Amino acid sequence: MLDKKINHPLHGKKNKSFCFSDATMVKVQKIIARYPEGRQKSALLPLLHIAQEEFEGYLSVDVMDYVAGLLNIQPIEVYEVATFYSQYYLDSVGKNVIEICRTGPCAICGGEKMQQYLEKRLNIKTGETTPDGLFTLKAVECLGACGSAPVMQINTEFYEFLTKEKIDQILDELTLKAKEEKPEKSLWKEKFF
Amino acid sequence: MERKILLKNIAVPGIRTFEVFRSTGGYRSVEKALKTMSPDEVVEEVKKSGLRGRGGAGFPAGMKWSFIDKKSDKPRYLICNADESEPGTFKDRFLMEKIPHLLIEGMICSCYALGAKTGYIYVRGEYKYIIGILNEAIREANANGFLGKNILGSSYSIDIHVHSGAGAYICGEETAMIESLEGKRGNPRIKPPFPAVVGLYGGPTVVNNVETLANIGFIVNQGGTEYARYGSGKSTGTKLISACGNINNPGVYEIELGLSVREFLYDPQYCGGIKNDKKLKAVIAGGSSVPILPANLILQTASGEERLFTYESLAEGGFVSGTMLGSGGFIVYDEDACIVRNTWNLARFYHHESCGQCSPCREGTGWMENVLHRIENGQGRTRDIDLLVSIAAKIEGNTICPLGDAAAWPVASAIRHFRHEFEEHVLHPERCGHDL
Ligand SMILES: Cc1cc2nc3c(=O)[nH]c(=O)nc-3n(C[C@H](O)[C@H](O)[C@H](O)COP(=O)(O)O)c2cc1C
Numbered sequence A: 001m002l003d004k005k006i007n008h009p010l011h012g013k014k015n016k017s018f019c020f021s022d023a024t025m026v027k028v029q030k031i032i033a034r035y036p037e038g039r040q041k042s043a044l045l046p047l048l049h050i051a052q053e054e055f056e057g058y059l060s061v062d063v064m065d066y067v068a069g070l071l072n073i074q075p076i077e078v079y080e081v082a083t084f085y086s087q088y089y090l091d092s093v094g095k096n097v098i099e100i101c102r103t104g105p106c107a108i109c110g111g112e113k114m115q116q117y118l119e120k121r122l123n124i125k126t127g128e129t130t131p132d133g134l135f136t137l138k139a140v141e142c143l144g145a146c147g148s149a150p151v152m153q154i155n156t157e158f159y160e161f162l163t164k165e166k167i168d169q170i171l172d173e174l175t176l177k178a179k180e181e182k183p184e185k186s187l188w189k190e191k192f193f
Numbered sequence B: 001m002e003r004k005i006l007l008k009n010i011a012v013p014g015i016r017t018f019e020v021f022r023s024t025g026g027y028r029s030v031e032k033a034l035k036t037m038s039p040d041e042v043v044e045e046v047k048k049s050g051l052r053g054r055g056g057a058g059f060p061a062g063m064k065w066s067f068i069d070k071k072s073d074k075p076r077y078l079i080c081n082a083d084e085s086e087p088g089t090f091k092d093r094f095l096m097e098k099i100p101h102l103l104i105e106g107m108i109c110s111c112y113a114l115g116a117k118t119g120y121i122y123v124r125g126e127y128k129y130i131i132g133i134l135n136e137a138i139r140e141a142n143a144n145g146f147l148g149k150n151i152l153g154s155s156y157s158i159d160i161h162v163h164s165g166a167g168a169y170i171c172g173e174e175t176a177m178i179e180s181l182e183g184k185r186g187n188p189r190i191k192p193p194f195p196a197v198v199g200l201y202g203g204p205t206v207v208n209n210v211e212t213l214a215n216i217g218f219i220v221n222q223g224g225t226e227y228a229r230y231g232s233g234k235s236t237g238t239k240l241i242s243a244c245g246n247i248n249n250p251g252v253y254e255i256e257l258g259l260s261v262r263e264f265l266y267d268p269q270y271c272g273g274i275k276n277d278k279k280l281k282a283v284i285a286g287g288s289s290v291p292i293l294p295a296n297l298i299l300q301t302a303s304g305e306e307r308l309f310t311y312e313s314l315a316e317g318g319f320v321s322g323t324m325l326g327s328g329g330f331i332v333y334d335e336d337a338c339i340v341r342n343t344w345n346l347a348r349f350y351h352h353e354s355c356g357q358c359s360p361c362r363e364g365t366g367w368m369e370n371v372l373h374r375i376e377n378g379q380g381r382t383r384d385i386d387l388l389v390s391i392a393a394k395i396e397g398n399t400i401c402p403l404g405d406a407a408a409w410p411v412a413s414a415i416r417h418f419r420h421e422f423e424e425h426v427l428h429p430e431r432c433g434h435d436l
């Protein structure tokens, strides 16, 4: 079972109200239309991806309640799903989420060393976020890219055949990008959903 | 000369687009099926082809299709399993990224054969860019009249949608996938009823792997008999093998079934031998769930025959000295790899991915992880090794879905073939030279 701790007290509910932008709402309607009448709950997984991206980078109780309302299902139906799948974050995360693969094929190609190096370079432990809020480091299971091991994924991008030098370069670039004045809003959901 | 079915045109520039794909003969099978064949005739050809499911279990595709409940008045569905989360497996990703229309073409013919008006492609959430590629391919197929309403002017309409998972290996199990598609936790269902009778939204449903479906176009075009000319004996056709680990040329290869494992491992057109001229120690031949074999047994069966890439040859010797073709995830370990550490790593994977419904799996995977961790960290006891064997045996066969077996086999086989290494770790933990 996921070792995700549900240290996400429902009393953390702040009764903030959320609302997708009009453009996202169009997407949302299109996604719901992929499933038969009355089966709108099927859209839950895709919608949670979008909500996580559009709102705070993680799924707060208020966000989950909003999605429940959109799909006309009970909030508990959203919580039980959000706590099951590892790609939904229940706690706030940094601007960039680094997911380093820790599974066998990567491990025998130096993946564990890369994870250690990331911890050292970011000066945090796996699972933590840097104080400047730029990076969260997570270790995940096989990313389906074992032929290019060691592998990590940052946000939606894959980085393959990792070396220490490569990691330095990637992190430097991301740090620089974050400093630029107008952070470019990720466009993946425009392209991908 | 190596014969290919799936990756034949992979090097054609622009093959990802509809136009180029079509110019290489793509979508002809849709025309042929819809205009000249009845759905049952398509099923018949698939049966004749001998094609077996490429997702891991190897169930004959045509037979699975013939189980579809024709009496049900509920809509039928086809689900393409693109969850691809079995460690060591990355062939479906390759196929969808490079030549997505091959899958769409195969799905249209399959929907037609099954009488399904809707197909879903369930893609693991980590493959976000693949979702973009598939959506584009679907849009193109729609625009060109091969998908959507009244395909090619016929009365037949099919829609295909992409659905994204969210990080859960268990959703690759077909009934967990159906639950997940319904917007729920990925808890596998108790079978029977099988999906072909009660599946998605209660309707008859077939779940097939990406690679399985990508073969259907060829079978419709050339006929099942021609397909069966590829391969060796009952293992017909080709197989995508994703090779990784300590080898010179990791990557995805389409091989004709019947190729020898030795040739695949050492020939420069495939793996090209072990990296840094090290010696081969072990191979997991079909994704992390299948039994690991030591070098001698992967190259030759216990009776001294050359080991081949066929369902039969890899299974030769049963669980005592054989393994399985599985998903085609071929993981190679060189002499420096620590089997204990690797087994612990995989046990942690299965513990992490267990959905938690059945106690033998939920508790057993946790215990195996803990005991292996203890051994790996130098706190093992000699009786821990038999304890592991006993836990594995108690999980196997006692669970709702095959994840329990998949968790038990790697541990049981590692101890069967590398017991001395476990004992060495218990007695002399300091001797393991492995530095991560
Ligand atoms: C735990 C578990 C994980 C699985 N993961 C996958 C997977 O990622 N991809 C896949 O095609 N089949 C997977 N399978 C096998 C499916 O349950 C199913 O047999 C397969 O999709 C059927 O398609 P096929 O007959 O075309 O192989 C998995 C099975 C289990 C028990």
Ligand code: SF4
Binding pocket: B170, B187, B188, B353, B354, B355, B356, B357, B358, B359, B361, B362, B399, B400, B401, B402, B403, B404
């Ligand atoms: S065997 Fe494991 S993964 Fe499968 S249903 Fe039982 S607990 Fe869930």
Ligand code: FES
Binding pocket: A101, A102, A103, A104, A105, A106, A107, A141, A142, A143, A144, A145, A146, A147, A149, A151, B087, B088, B089
């Ligand atoms: S093990 Fe790291 S991508 Fe598969």
